[in-house]
Amino acid sequence: MSAELIEGARVILDDRVEIASVRIEGGRITGIDVARDGAAVIPARGRILAPAFVDMHGDAFERQVMPRPGVMVPVETALLETDRQLAANGIATAYHALTLSWEPGLRSVDTGWRILRALERLRPRLTAENRLQLRWETFCHEAEPLITHALAGADRPALAFNDHTSSMLLHPDVAVQDRPFDQIDPYPVTPFDAPRFRKKMADQALRAHILPEDYVALLNRVWARRAEVPDHIARMAALARTHKAPMLSHDDSQAETRRYYRGLGATVAEFPMHERVFLAAREAGDAIVLGAPNAMRGGSHLGSPGAAQMIARGLCDILASDYYYPAMLGAMVRLHADRVAPLPVLWALVSLNPARAMGLADRGRIAAGLRADLLLLDWPEGQAPAPLRTWVSGRPGYSALPVVRRPEPALGGGPNA
Structure with missing residues (x-):
């Protein structure tokens, strides 16, 4: 060279x-x-x-794999196009947030295997360093073989603990930002005949490419194995520790939730949903990740704390592309124009800090x-x-x-x- x-x-x-x-x-x-x-x-x-940017959570690649709801394209074509987008947006290292869920379709374990195998085949042809964030839905026991295989691979992935199952079933009287610790009993579950829940299930079924009533039946079967989830989380965390893989927890809404996952070795708080979690994470020395689109747009589309505010308060260490690759540069523009911090401090949010959180010292x-x-x-x-x-x-x-x-x-x- x-x-x-x-x-x-x-x-x-x-x-x-x-x-x-x-x-x-x-x-x-x-x-x-x-x-x-x-x-x-x-x-x-x-x-x-x-x-160049280090993106530790990006799921925009999903729109290449499924450009329209229920319409999937060849995975290799999608990943090659994603790789071009990464490089064109200044992203040299990308962790694709590969959701491993119990639902069929785009976020299924079967699709996860296809994406993992395609990345292994394509690696010599890719421009950016394409890694994986194993965005594991904790109710999805079927993902264990894939996670085991990926953690043993050459490009060490990250393991992110997600519980969108409990979130999906949350009673409408409880704001998502106030969702209790996932494992409390009894958990406030929504009535299945509530109009808002039925609309949500119809949207989820469209992505999974099944009928809404079949999606609800599947969700019921998955929820029935809730008692098994804590042991499975502990087993996956132990496996990640064995391979020295970085671990994250996603969408924490309670300090108790953050404390639980930190105890398993997940020292990165990804997209905390309430100020109490930010404060608990900062007190413990955890890295805190927010979405670059949040910073670029001037606020969260979900009503979670604003990235600029949290950066100014010293409560955000990392910005990730989330669902839009150009947002990493766009966030730098907005934050610099708003004088949130000097440019070198801001740039560390998208380069040095995520590299350190992922154990990439080079x-x-x-x-x-x-x-x-x-x-x-x-x-x-x-x-x-x-x-x-x-x-x-x-x-x-x-x-x-x-x-x-x-x-x-x-x-x-x-x-x-």
Whole structure:
């Protein structure tokens, strides 16, 4: 892999933004403001050079697999297209939030196996580093063989504990943000003839490609094995600990829920739903993840705490793409414009901090010796930024730069720290 020198960009470093040149060779950053030493020069004056994004929870790939409700396309085609979208949006490392559920269709274990096998076959052809977040529905015992196989693989996945079953059956008098700890008994269950519940079941059945009455019957059978769930959670957590896989819990609404999963080794709180969970997670030193669309849009579409507010209060460490890959860059734009924090602090939310939470010590910042996962941006002052080039371990993963070297454009310097 030939050496390149990205010359004269405004570089987002750990604690500042400064004009510098970054040299890369052999997949690594070999120096900042060092001699060219035979490297090919990439003129970057007037551009922004930043660490590429590390996305620890993205499920936008589901819309490639199922572009319309009930309509699925070949998995390899969907994943190749997803990979192109990742690179074009500056994402060098992506954890696909692969839901492993008891329901048929898109989020079934069968579909999970197809996606896992396709990623294994496609890995040599992919641009970004495509990993998995095993987004495990805790009532889905059938997922254990897949989880066991994935945890033993070369690209260590993350394991996220989800309980959308209890959430789905929550009594309508209880706000989802106040949902009690999943394992309390008795749990406040909705009447099955409630109009809101029936509408929800019809929507879920459409995704699962079965009739609503069949979906409700299936849900009843799954709920009947509730007593088995705690032991199964403990077994999966022990397996993840054996493989030193990072673990997360999803949509916690009670401090008790966060404490339970932390006790199993899940030290990442993903999308907490109430302030008490944020405070409990911060007190314990857990990493806290929110959605970049929340930050980009200025609030949660579910009524959960706003990302910008939580970042300003020191209660959010990581932003993930969630359901929209461009949101990682969009969140940086909105948060920077609103002066929530200096740009290097904001950028750590989408690069260094998720890398650390996932145990990836070789990426997430621009420093000599680290992986050359980089993002070059055209970001004129006061305008929307556009990715110009993404490097993944030094490889040019995406480029909108001209092939032939031309005079450097007179562009604005873009945001300052």
